[in-house]
Amino acid sequence: MSTPLFGTICLVGIGLINSSIARAARLHGLAARIVTLDASEQACETALRLGIVDAAGSDPAVLLAEADLVMVGTPVGAMAAVGQAIGPHLKAGAIVSDVGSVKMAVVRDLLPHLPDTVHFVPGHPIAGTEHSGPEAGFAELFQGRWCILTPLPGTDPGAIDKVTQLWTAMGSMIEIMEPLHHDKVLAITSHLPHLIAYTIVGTASDLEGDLQQEVIKFSASGFRDFTRIAASDPIMWRDIFLNNKEAVLEIIQRFTEDLTALQRAIRWGEAETLETHFRETRAIRRAIIDAKQA
Numbered sequence: 001m002s003t004p005l006f007g008t009i010c011l012v013g014i015g016l017i018n019s020s021i022a023r024a025a026r027l028h029g030l031a032a033r034i035v036t037l038d039a040s041e042q043a044c045e046t047a048l049r050l051g052i053v054d055a056a057g058s059d060p061a062v063l064l065a066e067a068d069l070v071m072v073g074t075p076v077g078a079m080a081a082v083g084q085a086i087g088p089h090l091k092a093g094a095i096v097s098d099v100g101s102v103k104m105a106v107v108r109d110l111l112p113h114l115p116d117t118v119h120f121v122p123g124h125p126i127a128g129t130e131h132s133g134p135e136a137g138f139a140e141l142f143q144g145r146w147c148i149l150t151p152l153p154g155t156d157p158g159a160i161d162k163v164t165q166l167w168t169a170m171g172s173m174i175e176i177m178e179p180l181h182h183d184k185v186l187a188i189t190s191h192l193p194h195l196i197a198y199t200i201v202g203t204a205s206d207l208e209g210d211l212q213q214e215v216i217k218f219s220a221s222g223f224r225d226f227t228r229i230a231a232s233d234p235i236m237w238r239d240i241f242l243n244n245k246e247a248v249l250e251i252i253q254r255f256t257e258d259l260t261a262l263q264r265a266i267r268w269g270e271a272e273t274l275e276t277h278f279r280e281t282r283a284i285r286r287a288i289i290d291a292k293q294a
């Protein structure tokens, strides 16, 4: 049997993403040992019961002592507190990475707490579901999906290479980006769509009684697809919007202008404007299907 990529992987927070990493790493034999550091006794018990980790608990001194890769999978608003908790216990030479949905804020909040003896390779798998917790994960989650890494200049290429190998072994393709660029791209591809879904579903829930019943009854006409996105974890999304403020506000501004243009076209009966716009958007959908990202 070949030597695994890592001796010990420690997953900080055993939610949807990190429990999927645990399953995929097990399936592909990427670590000799997988452990999790999580404050919730129930989450630790679940992870052990599922057999996706070899050890679980809330003591960083115990769980980080042997860790060669530490993968932080908590909401992005918790990164400073996580950094404070793990920083003093990291093994010299360890790689610290994360899966947070924003990158500038993670670098700002986590990096200052890491000792110079460790390598920091921030990351973000562009894969997920609206479900949370250790039971929601599955080994195939990252298959055929992109994972964006945002290492800072001067990061040890060997550390970047090992994180790249981890994600490619789990089925992902890798793109390297600067953190600021990542946050702008994700503001349009992920954060704005989630905000729109939260808005539409909020608008529907504010409707008066009868109309609200009909929204549920006839939801298959489009609304239903938004409710799936709007069912995503409230803490995770609170933290994303608070920590990608600039890029999200910028994209909301552009979106509002475009919405106003469509509103105007409807008001003035500009059939051609509407048809041209809808033809262009349909082409984007086709491009996503062609890129196998549907």
Ligand SMILES: NC(=O)C1=CN([C@@H]2O[C@H](COP(=O)(O)OP(=O)(O)OC[C@H]3O[C@@H](n4cnc5c(N)ncnc54)[C@H](OP(=O)(O)O)[C@@H]3O)[C@@H](O)[C@H]2O)C=CC1
Binding pocket: 012, 013, 014, 015, 016, 017, 018, 038, 039, 040, 043, 073, 074, 075, 076, 078, 081, 082, 099, 100, 101, 102, 124, 125, 126, 127, 128, 129, 130, 131, 132, 133, 134, 233, 236, 240
């Ligand atoms: N869900 C998705 O589609 C995607 C999510 N991400 C990112 O991955 C990260 C994890 O998301 P996901 O796995 O979905 O989340 P989950 O809600 O499934 O899991 C979150 C984990 O973080 C722990 N946690 C929550 N708050 C804190 C805190 N204050 N301090 C320490 N630990 C905490 C939870 O612990 P406990 O067991 O105590 O609840 C849990 O283990 C987030 O940063 C998210 O932005 C990235 C790509 C996709």
Ligand SMILES: O=C(O)[C@@H]1CCC=N1
Binding pocket: 100, 101, 125, 126, 127, 128, 129, 186, 190, 191
């Ligand atoms: O992390 C995000 O921003 C989203 C959720 C699913 C994939 N990306």
